[in-house]
Amino acid sequence: MSTLSDNTKGKIKLTILRVIVYAILVFLVFLCLFFFYLMIINSTRSNAQLASGFTLLPKENFFINLKNAWNDASINIPRGMLNSLIIALATAVLTTYFSALTAYGIHAYDFKGKKFVFTFIMAIMMIPAQVSALGFVQMMNKLQLNNSYIPLILPGMAAPVVFFYMKQYMESVLPLDIVAAARVDSSGEFRTFNTIVLPLLKPAIAVQMIFSFVSSWNNYFIPALLLDKAEMKTVPIMIAQLRSADYSKFDMGKVYMFILLAILPVMIVYIILSKSIIKGVTAGSVKG
Numbered sequence: 001m002s003t004l005s006d007n008t009k010g011k012i013k014l015t016i017l018r019v020i021v022y023a024i025l026v027f028l029v030f031l032c033l034f035f036f037y038l039m040i041i042n043s044t045r046s047n048a049q050l051a052s053g054f055t056l057l058p059k060e061n062f063f064i065n066l067k068n069a070w071n072d073a074s075i076n077i078p079r080g081m082l083n084s085l086i087i088a089l090a091t092a093v094l095t096t097y098f099s100a101l102t103a104y105g106i107h108a109y110d111f112k113g114k115k116f117v118f119t120f121i122m123a124i125m126m127i128p129a130q131v132s133a134l135g136f137v138q139m140m141n142k143l144q145l146n147n148s149y150i151p152l153i154l155p156g157m158a159a160p161v162v163f164f165y166m167k168q169y170m171e172s173v174l175p176l177d178i179v180a181a182a183r184v185d186s187s188g189e190f191r192t193f194n195t196i197v198l199p200l201l202k203p204a205i206a207v208q209m210i211f212s213f214v215s216s217w218n219n220y221f222i223p224a225l226l227l228d229k230a231e232m233k234t235v236p237i238m239i240a241q242l243r244s245a246d247y248s249k250f251d252m253g254k255v256y257m258f259i260l261l262a263i264l265p266v267m268i269v270y271i272i273l274s275k276s277i278i279k280g281v282t283a284g285s286v287k288g
Contacts (some may be wrong), residue, residue: 042256050252065257075238076230077258084234085265087149088216091156095212096205098157103166104193108179125160137225146226156216162208169204206273214266235262
């Protein structure tokens with residue numbers, strides 16, 4: 001009887017612990033989603049309704065705010081979103097592909113200085129982007145590449161953080177026997193990488209593509225230093241322009257709509273790649 005009682009007590013404690021953990025998780029999810037919900041609600045309200053106070057129910061001004069934000073004469077939202085989309089997509093693709101290619105080269109080959117190259121790439125991770133920003137901007141100005149997409153896209157090819165993630169992921173899912181077998185079958189190195197290695201890295205690629213996309217989409221510092229022309233500006237720069245404007249002279253409903261439009265592509269990418277992201281995060285720990 002005492003053993004049964006102890007087991008019962010253990011089950012009760014475990015149940016209580018699970019309830020506490022789930023309650024905490026639900027609370028955290030609520031905190032994360034509440035502000036998104038509040039932003040969507042505010043995008044449906046007029047400037048006068050926003051000034052009147054807080055509400056949890058949507059209003060009828062969603063399409064009015066959308067029209068006003070989309071057709072704003074001072075800030076070209078469609079152009080800004082197109083600029084950010086081009087830069088973010090190109091950066092995400094180049095970052096993940098070339099980081100995976102670099103990781104493959106270090107993982108699959110034995111060469112003199114291999115450890116030094118890996119250590120050097122890891123050391124670059126410790127250098128903040130702000131340290132080299134001034135020299136980078138000066139060099140771009142000398143090359144007359146300001147107001148251009150090139151300096152905002154090509155540097156993304158060198159991403160030590162993405163390289164490190166790909167390298168660690170390859171160690172768990174890519175046996176070198178597969179590469180050796182492909183070489184025996186006379187497969188070229190790029191063909192092996194593109195047709196054999198990349199499919200094995202799909203979850204990791206999905207994870208790093210979304211992270212690279214979001215990072216590039218939200219990037220304000222370097223674009224603000226390089227982009228002067230209105231037609232070249234990205235979404236973060238336009239949001240900063242809204243924040244610096246006179247509070248009494250703009251429509252808050254339109255501002256909330258602009259912010260909603262700014263994060264909408266990121267939310268869509270997250271939703272599309274959510275399953276791959278979960279696989280990419282968990283696969284390494286499961287197979288390692």
